[in-house]
Structure formats: C-alpha cells, structure tokens
Amino acid sequence: MDCDLVIIGGGAAGLGAARAARRRNASVTLVSDGPLGGDCTFSGCVPSKTLLSAARRGLDFSDAMIEVQRVISSIATNENIDVLKGEGVNVVSGRGRFVDATSLDVEGTMLHSRRFIVATGAGPLVPPIPGLDSVPILTNENVFAQSKAPGHLAILGGGPVGIEMAEAFALLGSTVTVVEAATRVLPREEPETSEVITAYLEQLGVKMLTGTSCTSVSQLGRATQLEFDSGPPVVADALLVAVGRIPSSRDLGLERVGVAVDARGFVEVNTRMRTSLPHIFAAGDVALPLQFTHVADETGRIAAANALSRVPLRKFHPEWIPMVTYTSLEVARVGVVEQQAPKNSRVAYLPMTEFDRAVMSGEERGFVKIIVTPRRLSGNLAGGAVTGATIVAPRAGEMLQEIVLAMRARMWPARLATATHAYPTWSLAVQQTAAQFFGEFGGRIARAAKSME
Secondary structure, three states, X not given: OOEOEEEEOOOHHHHHXXXXXXXXXXXXXXXXXXXXXXXXXXXXXXXXXXXXHHHHOOOOHHHHHHHHHHHHHHHHOOOOXXXXXXXXXXXXXXXXXXXXXXXXXXXXXEEEEOOEEEOOOEEEOOOOOOOHXXXXXXXXXXXXXXXXXXXXXXXXXXXXXXXXXXXXXHHOOOEEEEEEOOOXXXXXXXXXXXXXXXXXXXXXXXXXXXXXXXXXXXEEOOEEEEEEOOOOOEEEOEEEEOOOEXXXXXXXXXXXXXXXXXXXXXXXXOOOOEOOOOOEEEOHHHOOOOOOHHHHXXXXXXXXXXXXXXXXXXXXXXXXXXXXXXXXXXXXXXXXXHHHOOOOOEEEEEEXXXXXXXXXXXXXXXXXXXXXXXXXXXXXXXXXXXXXXXEEEOOHHHHHHHHHHHHHOOOOHHHHHHOOOOOOOOOHHXXXXXXXXXXXXXXXXXXXXXXXX
C-alpha cells in the first residue's frame, strides 16, 4: 500500500483529518481538486465574516472587497501545499475516483491504501425554479468577487447565510429583499430569535418576504425579475441564492465500491464517521447536514483517529455543537430549541432589557434562554441536565461557550448558576438565567417548557 491513509478533499475536514493522522505518525496522502482550505477559506466563513466586519466599520463596497481578498490571502498562507508538505503530508492535486475498495485514481495517478476518508465538502444548492438556470445568479462561490454593489439585491433564503449577507449588503448601501418560504427567517431557531432578527434587519431597511415561495425567475433587461406564489414580483439588479448546500459526493466512484449515499447525496456514516465499508470513513459537509467549519474539523479528526485505530471508539455528538449566525446581534444556539425539548423540561429566560450590561451598552434587544431536562436517575437534582440554549446578543457566540462546555462535561446547571462571573460582563447573563432554575431571580423563575412532545 502507498500510505496508511488517503484523504479525499482539502477543506476543513480534510485538513483536520490529515493533521490528526500525522500526530499519530501515520503516512498521509491528501487529494484535493481545489486550493487547500476549501469553502471556509475562499467562499465561506472567512470572506463572509470579513465582509460583515468591513461593512460595520463603514468601508465602501470596493474597499470592503479588497479587505476580503487580503484576509483570504493571509489565512490561506497557513493552508497551502508547502505548509502541508512541511508537516509531512503528501498532497496530490486533482479529482479522485475510486477504482476499487483500496485504489483511487487521481487523474491518472493511482493511489493505494487500506484506509480512506472522504471529505469533499458541499456546494451551493440551486433549486429547480423555472427560469433560474437562465439568469445570472450569485452564490457563496462568486458573491465575494463582485466589484460593484448592486443597487437592489434579492436574496433567496432566510437562513444564516442569507441573513448575514442581507445585513452586509444593506450596510454597504444596497437595497435588500430577503425571500423565505417558511413563515419566518431563521426557521430552525427559536421563534423569539426570528422576531428579534427580523426587527433588526427591517431597521436597516431590509424588506422581508416570509411565507413566500419563488415560482419563476426571468431576465428583464439587465435586471432579474422574481415571481411569487402571492404578492407582486420583485425586480432586482442581482440575485443571491442561499437556500442550502448539496454534498459533493457525485463522480467519486462511491457506488462502484459499495459506499452508501442517501437520497440527498450525503455519504451515510455512523457516529464514528464510518461508512458502509469499514475501512472508508467520511467527514464534514459531504456526510453531515450540520455544515459548519468547526464540525468539519472535529469530524475529520474523529474519522482519522478511528480509521487508524484497531477499535474505533471516538464518537461525534451533534447535540454538543454550537451554531452561530454572525449578524450584529449574534444568534448562538446549542442543543434543542424549546419546541423540541424532551418531556418535563424547564426553561429559564432573561430578556436583555433586564440585563445591566445590555442596558449600559444600549443593546437591549435579544435574550438568553436555557433549557434543562431531568436526568434519568437523579431527576432535577442540582438542576438536572442542560439540553439546549439560545442567546441573541452582540457577543452571543462567546457567551454560549460555557454552556457548550457544561453540556459536553455533563455539568449540573447549578455550576452555571453558582460560578462567579465578573460584573458587568456579557457572560453574567448566563449565570443570572441559570439561577432561575433554583428559585426566583430578578423577578423571574424557570417555567415548564412548551414542547411539542
């Protein structure tokens, strides 16, 4: 065999897997048909968060895009072929396809191994809307290469990507219309979250069309016209499609060797990231609907550890994964929302209007919500177990992390309520919310969850 492990894909999952394997002194070949770093570095997290930051600092569109390219170039210097080779990873450029269960053809170069990790990521989903394939569209793959801000930007999709880009382009001077088929934007989050973020974006001038499905798209001169199932059409200078992502699992030869792929294109894996063939693993966006860079990195490392172990023991726990939408009022969540809460769960809630630091900062929109559930043997002793939390606040992503740690370490909620927090930090809101599980605090006390069970 050529090496101990072949990894297909050079994004966050592939890089995480390669580095984890090298820490075990395994010989590794990484196959990539694009620049190392993948979607996150070139068309995902890095450019989108840089654009948001530049827009909030008041840069004009041209300078903001220059800043985006500068930051991409800076971060990419830590992920190029020379860096990986210096770490002992053999990098082969090209598209890999399985010839058989132990052989991979990379555009004429044959690689052989007893272990493989598929980490080919995902690409933008373009829905089958009549006319959409005949008009120019923007996706995350080309929106950051624009040289001029559109006068009017229409965004299909009110999820995290659509909402973040709505804020960025509104701050950069574009008129923005967001179209979301669900009855509210960020439909996977708490209803209160959608209300707060909708109000914030509308304050920026963003028009929100919720409960609205696009039925056709057509070219109207240099503009694009969108027709809907209800209401008047929208004519925009540019159309950004942000309705989701599709796994890049086609043309890899997976079916040829017997690796199961589901109807959506996701490579089927168990909690140890193992596919239907015991020596082939998969990680990141190609295998999981939780398509985040930190998930890709973690699952890449889990896949590498398990692939190189006699007994694969490491498991992926999606219930511990934090998710953040990086609007100015950040939306951060881990675990379940209230409607998904298990039976007999309790909820503690603190609106930012009642939190000193938010009042001091003039940032009184948002809230902290923590959900706890009785433990199997000890019930609600010391609060039970944290099963979910949502925070909407300027620094929600950082505030959430101690709750993530509490869940991962299976800590009692009492630890959150009794750990001294400095006054007046933003994270103090977590302690004050958790205190409601043990009696009245600030006039509030935990209540029964309004779950769907």
